[in-house]
Amino acid sequence: MTSPTMFFFCCYWTIGFPTGLAxxxxxxxxxxxxxxxxxxxxxxxxxxxxxxIGSL
Known part of the structure; x- marks a missing residue:
């Protein structure tokens, strides 16, 4: 859960997405x-x- 959180905070507003959908x-x-x-x-x-094979 930490890597999606870091990705979100680093990239979401940098790209310019609206704050209402955050x-x-x-x-x-x-x-x-x-x-x-x-x-x-x-x-x-x-x-x-x-x-x-399933473990591959």
């Missing part, structure tokens, strides 16, 4: 996107035929 964007960058790619990785690993 809370929503922080939620997306720090919670939803990491949750998505973690679940996607588990789904792909669960479809592997063996444990050793």
């Amino acid at each position: 809370g929503y964007m922080f939620l997306m960058l720090s919670v939803d996107i990491p949750l998505y790619y973690t679940i996607l990785g588990h789904v792909i690993a669960s479809m592997a035929p063996t444990t050793s």
Whole structure:
């Protein structure tokens, strides 16, 4: 959770995004996107035929 927070604070206002959407964007960058790619990785690993291939 620290790396999305650092990315958000370093890049969000530097790019020039509006302040009104900052809370929503922080939620997306720090919670939803990491949750998505973690679940996607588990789904792909669960479809592997063996444990050793799934751990790749």
